[in-house]
Amino acid sequence: MDLENQERVKSLAETHGPQNIIVVLGAAEGEASGIAAETVTAGDPTFAGPLTSVPLGLKVYHICEEEFKAHLDADAYDAQVGMMEMVLNLDEIASEMEAIRKEHTKY
Amino acid sequence: MNAVIKKVAYTLTHAPDCLVHGGTTQTTERIVAPDSEYLQKLPNHLQKYEDVVNYAPNQTYIGGMTPSDLHDVAEPWYKNPVQKQRFAKFGEIMPQQELYALIDICDSFELVLLEEGFSAGLRIAMQSHPIIGKRDDILGRLKKGFEIAQIEDLVKNHGAEGLYQDHKLIGCVKKAHNIDENLSSHIILENLISKATAVLSVLHLMDNCDIALDEIQMIIDCSEEAVGDMNQRGGGNLAKSVAEIVGFTSATGSDIRAFCAAPTHSLITAASMVKAGTYKHVVVAAGGSVAKLGMNGKDHVKKDMPALEDVIGGFAVLISENDGVSPEILNEAIGWHSVGSGSAPQKVTEALVSTPLEKLGLKIIDVDKFSAEMQNPDVTKPAGAGDVPDANFKMIGALAVMRGEMARTDIPDFLKKHGMPGFAPTQGHIPSGVPFLGFAREQIMAGDITRAMIIGKGSLFLGRMTNLFDGASFVVQKNSGATSSSGVSEEQVRSLIAESLRDFAKGLLAE
Amino acid sequence: MSFFAGKKVIALGDRDGIPGPAIEEVIKASGGEIVFSATECFV
Numbered sequence: 001m002d003l004e005n006q007e008r009v010k011s012l013a014e015t016h017g018p019q020n021i022i023v024v025l026g027a028a029e030g031e032a033s034g035i036a037a038e039t040v041t042a043g044d045p046t047f048a049g050p051l052t053s054v055p056l057g058l059k060v061y062h063i064c065e066e067e068f069k070a071h072l073d074a075d076a077y078d079a080q081v082g083m084m085e086m087v088l089n090l091d092e093i094a095s096e097m098e099a100i101r102k103e104h105t106k107y
Numbered sequence: 108m109n110a111v112i113k114k115v116a117y118t119l120t121h122a123p124d125c126l127v128h129g130g131t132t133q134t135t136e137r138i139v140a141p142d143s144e145y146l147q148k149l150p151n152h153l154q155k156y157e158d159v160v161n162y163a164p165n166q167t168y169i170g171g172m173t174p175s176d177l178h179d180v181a182e183p184w185y186k187n188p189v190q191k192q193r194f195a196k197f198g199e200i201m202p203q204q205e206l207y208a209l210i211d212i213c214d215s216f217e218l219v220l221l222e223e224g225f226s227a228g229l230r231i232a233m234q235s236h237p238i239i240g241k242r243d244d245i246l247g248r249l250k251k252g253f254e255i256a257q258i259e260d261l262v263k264n265h266g267a268e269g270l271y272q273d274h275k276l277i278g279c280v281k282k283a284h285n286i287d288e289n290l291s292s293h294i295i296l297e298n299l300i301s302k303a304t305a306v307l308s309v310l311h312l313m314d315n316c317d318i319a320l321d322e323i324q325m326i327i328d329c330s331e332e333a334v335g336d337m338n339q340r341g342g343g344n345l346a347k348s349v350a351e352i353v354g355f356t357s358a359t360g361s362d363i364r365a366f367c368a369a370p371t372h373s374l375i376t377a378a379s380m381v382k383a384g385t386y387k388h389v390v391v392a393a394g395g396s397v398a399k400l401g402m403n404g405k406d407h408v409k410k411d412m413p414a415l416e417d418v419i420g421g422f423a424v425l426i427s428e429n430d431g432v433s434p435e436i437l438n439e440a441i442g443w444h445s446v447g448s449g450s451a452p453q454k455v456t457e458a459l460v461s462t463p464l465e466k467l468g469l470k471i472i473d474v475d476k477f478s479a480e481m482q483n484p485d486v487t488k489p490a491g492a493g494d495v496p497d498a499n500f501k502m503i504g505a506l507a508v509m510r511g512e513m514a515r516t517d518i519p520d521f522l523k524k525h526g527m528p529g530f531a532p533t534q535g536h537i538p539s540g541v542p543f544l545g546f547a548r549e550q551i552m553a554g555d556i557t558r559a560m561i562i563g564k565g566s567l568f569l570g571r572m573t574n575l576f577d578g579a580s581f582v583v584q585k586n587s588g589a590t591s592s593s594g595v596s597e598e599q600v601r602s603l604i605a606e607s608l609r610d611f612a613k614g615l616l617a618e
Numbered sequence: 619m620s621f622f623a624g625k626k627v628i629a630l631g632d633r634d635g636i637p638g639p640a641i642e643e644v645i646k647a648s649g650g651e652i653v654f655s656a657t658e659c660f661v
Contacts, residue, residue, distance in 0.1 A: 008656070012628060012653055021628060022625050080451040083505050084636055490660070566659035568657050
């Protein structure tokens with residue numbers, strides 16, 4: 001994840017309390033979703049950014065996950081995201097995200 | 108009359124030492140973790156020049172094989188080399204030593220110093236280059252070499268950027284100002300390499316070209332470097348500096364910057380200029396980026412594969428007045444992402460693809476080939492970024508489904524028929540739509556396809572001035588057959604005059 | 619109680635996936651509060 005974005009996530013978690021943060025991803029692919037999710041839960045797996053060895057344990061979803069989608073406005077979702085359900089590998093993304101949440105999310 | 112794609116050239120330059128010393132992933136790592144395992148392992152993952160020449164995506168980029176040939180090579184491509192040559196129909200893959208000769212040639216301020224022995228060898232190499240070897244004016248710019256002690260001193264004590272060949276110091280680029288960081292040795296090196304690789308592509312473009320060097324009136328550079336000093340950072344006109352070296356004596360120039368979408372914006376601009384009659388022949392060119400060398404190197408090393416991002420890209424396109432033969436750029440069907448388009452993928456794809464096609468009364472499936480982000484998936488997949496061209500073609504296919512042009516189950520076939528594998532290096536603006544233009548021109552002229560759509564996308568938010576994204580597109584289509592002289596030939600004019608004179612004479616006789 | 623009540627949402631989009639501003643629109647329409655939105659570009 002971009003180093004500047006890691007810095008922002010870190011400071012927002014400090015400001016608002018990690019238990020109050022939800023991170024929502026829009027990655028195009030399972031692995032990229034997994035890396036981003038890991039970064040905001042277990043720490044930066046590439047050991048490059050400010051979240052290296054900082055296990056924030058944030059709650060994190062990909063916007064296309066069924067579990068998360070249930071809480072979204074259906075019309076807005078269709079307009080902004082809908083078409084991407086034909087493009088993305090939803091099963092792959094969901095399984096990556098579920099695995100990371102199970103292991104690393106604290107909230 | 109629409110402007111035409113008269114000729115296209117593509118070049119790559121192998122730059123493994125530049126990857127180690129100049130790529131931002133590596134320069135950042137040297138700051139944050141100088142003893143990292145990555146920096147230690149990286150040298151063992153660099154490719155040899157032969158590997159780079161025989162790498163199928165590179166050969167596809169320079170026209171040594173077609174995208175459909177590439178499709179038949181098993182992935183990962185780095186494990187399945189092809190036996191190919193340095194030169195192919197669109198250009199070449201130049202070795203790193205000769206890149207150093209080219210930056211010496213492109214240096215107008217005595218900022219580049221090459222070691223004397225190394226420099227002497229380069230002179231011989233450049234003399235036997237099939238295009239540069241014929242150009243005494245260009246060869247004459249190669250400077251005489253310097254003692255290695257002087258180069259070592261400049262690098263060690265005076266802020267010069269070292270130039271390395273096989274990890275050995277063989278030259279340097281001096282800083283151009285003591286205080287101004289915009290003229291630091293590193294930035295001068297980046298700018299010189301962008302200039303040199305653009306020059307290389309333009310030289311290939313003009314070699315065996317029907318249009319003479321002095322017929323070019325305008326050149327647009329659409330690379331991603333900011334040329335300027337502290338009072339005008341990004342002041343630009345790299346274009347004119349390229350024109351000077353190449354010998355476009357009648358040309359002016361200017362730069363267009365729009366992140367990775369700049370090549371598409373530039374081609375639209377060039378086509379509009381030519382159609383308006385402002386210039387008859389406009390060259391659009393870009394050199395490549397040192398910063399992006401080894402961008403995903405950490406993932407490649409971690410996955411024990413070669414550091415594949417070791418080539419600097421370049422391309423050049425000649426946009427000319429309509430010759431009645433070459434494929435046309437259709438000004439009436441330009442696509443663009445507007446400020447109000449929003450960022451929903453569907454809205455973006457509509458703005459770039461279906462809206463311009465509607466102006467032509469065409470459907471998405473009427474476009475034979477789409478060329479969007481053409482990044483090589485061998486590079487991006489191991490880095491977790493997926494197959495970028497494939498994702499883009501899927502979005503276009505998904506839009507065709509939403510518009511009722513085909514069924515959802517047709518998407519896989521759509522990808523095969525209307526898309527292609529990505530074959531361009533991850534050099535930002537280089538893969539953005541334009542890599543297919545050379546093949547599009549050939550395939551249209553051979554009658555294999557009727558039209559193609561070129562799409563460029565740009566990530567403006569990286570510059571922190573706006574959260575907006577950008578994109579532009581255009582359609583290239585078979586020439587309609589008419590020429591610039593409005594379809595009336597000199598002969599036709601003569602016969603019309605003769606006819607009216609006869610009528611006039613008849614009238615006189617009748618009186 | 620709404621899923622987003624009392625929560626602060628960070629949107630991390632992808633240019634070739636779902637960009638940050640698109641995520642932002644959906645979250646806002648769903649009653650969520652965005653505190654930071656960014657888009658990454660992997661190429």
